[in-house]
Amino acid sequence: MAPGPSGSLPLTLRLAGRRVLVVGGGHVATRRTHALVDAGAEVVVVSPAVSARIGELADLGVVTWHRRGYESADLDGAWLVQTATDSPVDHTVAADAEERRIWCLKGGDPDAATAWVPAVAEIDDITIAVSGGGDARRASQLRDAVAAALQGGELPLRHRTHHPGGSVALVGGGPGDPGLLTSRGRRLLAEADVVVVDRLGPVQLLDELSPDVKVIDVGKRPDHHPVPQDEINQILVDQARAGKVVVRLKGGDPYVLGRGGEERLACEAAGIPVEVVPGVTSAISVPAAAGIPVTHRGVATGFTVLTGHEELGHLPLGGHHTIVMLMGVRRLATTAAELVAAGHDPATPVAVVERGSLPDQRVTVGTLASIADRAAAVGARAPAVTVIGDVVRLCPAWTD
Incomplete structure (x- = not known):
């Protein structure tokens, strides 16, 4: 030969x-x-x-x-x-x-x-060695490209043999666009044995997982929680105790109205190693995708994030303070009425951003007086983020 x-x-x-x-x-x-x-x-x-x-x-x-x-x-x-x-x-x-x-x-x-001597990089317990046929610069460039792909989760890092001791990573998946998942989140997803997923996470990435990765859907919808939070916590603990690398893939950020704190505490109480990977919260990223900054010099200097279910009377009055509501589109008429009753100007601009950051994103604008009717007319529904305040006038969709 x-x-x-x-x-x-x-x-x-x-x-x-x-x-x-x-x-x-x-x-x-x-x-x-x-x-x-x-x-x-x-x-x-x-x-x-x-x-x-x-x-x-x-x-x-x-x-x-x-x-x-x-x-x-x-x-x-x-x-x-x-x-x-x-x-x-x-x-x-x-x-x-x-x-x-x-x-x-x-x-x-x-x-x-x-x-x-090849160009070498070490990623966890993986050693990458690239020989460039005697061309050191070529070898270094190839090594860096492979290392970046591994670190970004574009190449699999998952162990194929049994490894004692499981772990849990609470990964913020961002508003839905897979490109907004952090590189750390992608890398952990590529290493996972089990993925426990919400419906609001970047679920398109599940198609890239190896067929033997176990996917557990615990997604919640308005007024429909098929898997209670206590059961979700127990799933994470049980899978990790079985020696699995578990990724809890959540929409937005785990700690912004995502109950990630409860999941972390449950894992720690069970002695399970847990890592929290911040995500791009929809409270900021979805308005940004619609062209709305939650703060803007001379317009708004602060903002409040709510789920849409809280008591609204204590919020600062005036459009100079932005209100961002998550999970509140179904009770939009009630919310608008409560804000007006609390002293907010009925002419305060409002935007409802559905499926923010995704190709079918839709933005509906109006005022506290008109937004409920306008949203109902187009059939606005979750997932949606509602932005209230003068910053909405900066949105390209604003025409009032």
Whole structure:
């Protein structure tokens, strides 16, 4: 069988406790010495002069430094040699290593080397090593691209073998657009054995999961909670106790009217490791998707977020304070009437943003006096966010 195009075989070397010779003391030698020390190798540096960092390592006894030129006897007992003098000495070292059957890394001349060091990145317990055919820049670019894909959850990081001890991650999925899920959230989703999902999360991402990932739908709809919160808490605990990596994928942010605090406390009380990954809350992102800033210089300096079920009489009066209501579209007429009764101007602008950030987003605008009728006329329904205040006039849909 003919050899491959590079005539090489990628390998991982166990260098802990094994002698490695570095000939040279400049930038390449310094970088390689650091990597070899991290690998646990017994590093010997031969060079009349070295960088300050190699000198520090020698002073600490981490490496052995011989302050002289190279001698062939320096290869005695070496498993690997790195030559980086940028002089004819490199060729001498390489020839001696070839004669002794010692693998040689030849700085600046990969074609004449018998070994190459790949571009390496470590993501958790995964090591990425990319060889660019002797082109270090090419290898680094490829390594960075693969590392970014792993960190962003675009490539699977999930363990395929049993691992003791489960965990739970409460992941804020944002308002619905998969692109608004954080890179940390995507990465955890790619590692999950079990995903417990709400109907308001970026459910499109479930299609990307491996077929053996268990998906548990606990989605709630207005006046319809098929899985009570206590049962959701118990599902998270039970799945984690079974040794599973569990992701609780929630809409918006777990801690903004999402009951994430209750879920965290339940997991902690059961001794389950839990991580909270913030999400892009719909209280801010959905108005933004409609072109409405919840604060704006000279218009509004603060805002209040409600579920639409709270007592409204205590809210600040005036359109200069923005009110954002989540989950309140069904009782919009009652809410508007209560706000007017509490002293808010009936002419205060209002926007109802349905399915914010998604392709079928719809914005209905009006005032406290008219918004209920306008929303009813178009059949507005959840999921929707209602914004009340003068900032609504900044919305492109505002024409009143």
